[in-house]
Amino acid sequence: MRDYFLKFWEGLYTIMIGMKVTFRHLFVPSVTIQYPTVKPQLPERERNRLYVNMDDCIGCDQCSRACPVSCIEIETVKSTPGDDLGKTSNGKKKALWVTKFDIDFAKCCYCELCVPPCPTDCIYMTDVYEFSEFERDSLLYDFATLTQEEREIKKKNFKEFQVKKEAEKAAAAKKAAEAKAAAQKEKPNAKTDKPTDDKKGTD
Amino acid sequence: MIYEWLYNITGSSILSMFVVSLLPLFVFILPFALLAVLAERKVSAHMQDRLGPMRVGYHGILQTVADIIKLLQKEDLVPAATDKKLFNFAPLLVFAGSYAVFAAIPFSSIFIGSQIQLGIIYIVAVTGLVVAGILMAGWASNNKYSLLGAMRSAAQIISYEIPTLLIILTIIMITGTLSLYTLSELQTSYFWNWMILGGPATGLQKILYIPLMIIGCLVIYISTLAEVNRTPFDIPEAESELVSGYHTEYSGMKFAMFFLAEYANMFAVSAIVAIIFFGGYQSPFGYLGNAIGLHWLVPIEQFFWFTAKGLFFVFVQMWLRWTLPRFRVDQLMAFCWKYLIPISFVILLLAGLISLI
Amino acid sequence: MGILDKEFSEGNIVIAKTDDLFNWARLSSLWQVGFGLACCAIEMMATSASHYDFDRFGVIPRPSPRQSDIIIISGTVTLKMATRIKRLYEQMPDPKYVISMGSCANCGGPYWEHGYHVLKGVDRVIPVDVYVPGCPPRPEALLEGLMKLQEKVRNESMIKKSA
């Protein structure tokens, strides 16, 4: 009997304690950060959207290889001798046109593994986190600074350059062969074709 | 009273009756539900150190309006396997049950829908319609969670009606009336005449009544809380077990009707506690209108006091909701049958003995 | 196209105003299905909790899909779960919206290449309205996604289908 009333009393009493706590919290100022107007202070080294500073990128593909989810796609084209690509900020000479530098932020898992391998520190995490989109394709970010025509031009240039080089090489080889042939006029003509064949094979 | 007044103006009994019967809905239930839903969200938010709705109107005061408009134009989904007839009728029945309660509640000495002699018992009786509606909703949904929720709800409401009725019986025994209007009139003028402080009795009787009445008030508050399925007695809608109980399959406006009925019930129950134990519409300190000689002010003051008391108990319901966790089913039943019912029987007996003094 | 359609497609003032009202109501009370999948769900819960407070935007979790307007796909959608998601989505009444939260829901995330068990993007089973990137997204990012969705809802129209 005593137990029964004790239980009843205990129940009531503990409920009162709980109600006291909640009532006190009714007047505790709220901790809510009113997001769109007030933005919280982000911690240092916060990992959010990647940014690539294309001025410094040398197209070395290190970040792409480091990426565990392969969300970075890089395509490079070698520069032709006449091109001036400039230098990176830490003095490295650029040798490649970056015709494609796509990061798919839908796939990215914000692990920051791509950042340490970069030799020129051009890829890094920013503190931008508000970039939701209506279409998934808009989450595919194209960082390459060249316009589409420029890329085509670069590719064409390189191809032309290659063709030209090849032609030059072929011509050079021919010349060399001819020179060789002239030098060894006594020898039979049958061997002259061979060096040019070799050149073609290596291409 | 309002009916007579309207009858004198319009001269048509049908029209005035119609208007009187609609009054509680438009004067009271709808604005109350709008306010209470917002208050619930704000109270819960502030008890959790949050802010609650902030972005619709100043500090979110239009939040419930937006909710209602949204629910109005939401698709009215009737699942294929339901029992269409009962499924569509159940929300109406539940709302009718909780609306019928308001017919007998005296908002002030002139704003009473019906002055029936059997006020309290009538309120208990029409709650039965709500039970039937809930069972109907649960069964018609053809969903195991709905049915379980409805069963639990019915079992819970019926069990907890017993302590409620026993305490009401005690009050009837002491005051000798069932009419809520007479009950309010008995506890007139000042707060020491309220039933919680012994009512109109005097001397030793009054002193002996006080502890009984305090415990009785607790019992009836707890059991009515269980009758409207509020936390900690919300096992019929227990989200972690039963999705959302008997209204799992309801969407759009039908769900809004359940919602409205729930909030109307919340107030009805608080109003019962306020009428029985806290003087109904009586002011605790006498009336300003009488003091300054403006007698037409008195009913308005009474209305104010009544809503204030009712809203206070609604607030306590919300407060409890954010304080206590949910009961288990067996605990719920044990609490009713092992604690509340014996205690209310003892109160009934003791009050009977004291009333003989 | 009937005469009625033509009349309405001009967007007369009544239609436009009702549109505005309904859109306002819709965007300010987006009830959410209480539904979490993986680690993003933790972040979603954090958004509902005191610091970020989803309730400020009128978003409250509803236990039943029948009463909710928005489903936040928070986390990895495995092939097994995809059918359930589709079913949940179909149980919601129109108008309904979907937020795809985090890389996994957007396109399979870390599993997009070799995940034999993961659906490569939840938009293969249900139409997604807003993609929130992040792994997992910060609560603010989710809130921003929600605000984007609200903008989208604001510009909807009863008569013009929003593709």
Place this chain on the structure above:
Amino acid sequence: MEIYDIIFYLFAAITLLSAFFVVTSRNIVHAAFYLLFTFFGVTGIYVLLGADFVAIVQLIVYVGGILILLIFGVMITNKITQVDIKTGTVHTLPAAIGVGLFTGIVGAVILNTEWRIVDSPMPVATLSTLGEMLLTEYVLIFELLGILLLVALIGAASMARK
């Protein structure tokens, strides 16, 4: 007092229609729910007859108690909705004769009675007189009923314990 006439016909219609559906409904749960409306209509008619206490008791006992019990029973009984509830033997001819006789007698009584139409006074509350009667004139019956119910309760409890 024409509004009371309207209300009376409304409640009468509810009672009769729902009673008809209780009998004809194929679905037993539907029948149980129609019974709810029958009880409700009867309550309304009680109120119009000035028997307010009986009406409330009807609502508490039948709607709040017995009907809920009935619905519970029907719902818990597995697959009862699919059962074809029809007795095997259908005695059409004797039934028709019985019903015909009954209708004839009732009709004759209705037609041959001189109905007295009296303006009834406004119904007064019956509660206090009822209470006094129960505790003075009919106290023995009241107590006996109480004992009977108590015995039934104890019996039910002891049967449930087995």
